[in-house]
Amino acid sequence: MAPSFLLADRETHIYLTFSLTLKQESNMGSAPAKPEFLTVLAEKQVTHGQDIILSCQANTEDVTVSWEKDRQKLVCVEGKHKMDKTGKTCVLKISKAEDADEGNYTITLSNSSGSASCSAFVRILIKEWRTVEWSQGRMLNSLKTFKIGNEVEELRFLLYGPVGVGKSSIINTIRTIFEGRQFVNCLAAAGSTTSHTLCYEQFRFANEEGSFPFAFNDIMGAEKDSGVLTQDIVSALKGHMKEGYTFNPQIPLSESNHYYNKKPTLSDQMHCLVIVIPADRVSILDFMDKMKSVRGEASKMGIPQVVFMTRVDHACPLIRKNLQNVYKSKKIRENMHKCSNELGVPVNRVFPVLNYHEETHVNEDINCLMLDALTQITYWANDYVDQHTSHAQPICE
Structure with missing residues (x-):
């Protein structure tokens, strides 16, 4: 007969072996953990030509990974796309970002227990094609000290456009810039179908140091079948x-x-x-013919014409986040060219601007964008009066 302690050890060994076998069989038959994200994809903004890297982390390695772009299976191009899964980390790398790479990217993790997805938008920033001086001091002083080159005491600008696009708000914005505080004098009809400007008005600007040598004239807004008449615009121009x-x-x-x-x-x-x-409704304006007719009359007189594109923050979310992205926005560039083609105004005479409408305090970025446009058009208006005086041309009738 074997000693009792040997029997006890043998029974313990058999029990442990049996328990381990059961545990292994149990593990082999159990379902994997349902996929979840420990970290999700993050939205990206990259400059044209840079690499895009999207990454996230799963809760388990036991997953199959698939990628989509704009709800379509992502077709990988050799040398362009690289998908990688290392442990629980999933990565998509896109080399040398192009405009076509912009879109919404979705990763889906799946196994026999289920699936999980997350998405992120990738925005491709184009290189800044027009620069703005984002400090207002020099531009403000330049306008204040500007000298007109003839007997005209002030340069006069006529604002013309549809109802509710911000003509009167432009005047309020300019006055806010020059006075250094929020200013509301013109009733603005933004978002309205009825013009608040019923009379022909002229607005001059000044600060504690004196007046600025130009004035803006505000008129009734244009509408397809009503509003200010083209004949009245021509009368104002002359x-x-x-x-x-x-x-x-x-x-x-x-x-x-x-x-x-x-x-x-x-x-x-x-x-x-x-x-x-x-800026957000260039393609749906239905009175372009009326505006082109007015522009044609101005051309006959030799009067320079420019375009102020308002509501840039409504046209592009990139600008809504940061106004200094205005000349990095593909949407704004596209609408500037569209506006140029529709009206026949060169692109270098189209200026995106933003009026004060939600802000309660002075914003230097808003000021600088407007001052950049004002500086340019002041020189062009002065060139016109210089030329008109030097040639002693009669005013066109």
Whole structure:
């Protein structure tokens, strides 16, 4: 008979062996953990030409990985895409980002216990194609000390555009810049279908140091079948319209009206036409023909024409996050070219701007974008009056 302690050891060994076998069989038959994300994909903004790296971490290694772009299976191109899974970490690398790489990327982890997905948007930033001085001091001083090169005391700009695109808000924004505080004098019709500007008004600007040598004239907004008449715009351009005239959408200003200036001088007429359109609705404007007609009349007179594209923050979320991205936005560049083609205005005379509308304090980025445009159009308006004076040309009738 074997000693009792040997029997006990043998029984213990058999029990442990049996328990280990059961545990192994249990593990072999159990389902894997359902896929979950310990870290998810993060949104990316990369400059054109840089590499894109999207990564996340799963809760288990036992998963199959698949990638999609804009809800379509991602087709990998050799040398362009590289998918990698190391342990629980999943990575997608896209070399030398191009415009076509912009989109929404989705990774799906799956196994026999289920699946899980997460997505992130990749935005491709184009290289900045126009620079802005993001410090207002020099530009502000340049406008304040600007000297007009002839007998004209102030340069005059006429704002023209559809109802609700920010013509009056442009005047409020300029005054805010010059006075250093939020200023609301013009009633703005942003988002409205009815113009708040009923009379022909002129606005001058000043600060504690004195006045600036230019003025903006605000008129009733244009509409497809109503609003300000083209004849009235032409009268304002030529200097025939006196301040205070009440617009009549049915009848244009006549020579018999006491607001009609029969003998306008160079100081009475406009020196630059500023067409105002919304950056987020360039493609749906249905009164481009009306605007092109006005631009044609300005061209006959030799008056320079520019475009202020308002509402840039509504046109592109990239700009909504940071206004300094305005000339890195593909959407803004695309709409500037579209506007140029529709109106016949060169792209270098199209200026994206942002008016004060939600802000309660002065914002230097908003100021600088507007001052950049003002500086350019002031020189062009001055070139016009210089040329007009030197050639002693009569004002066109």
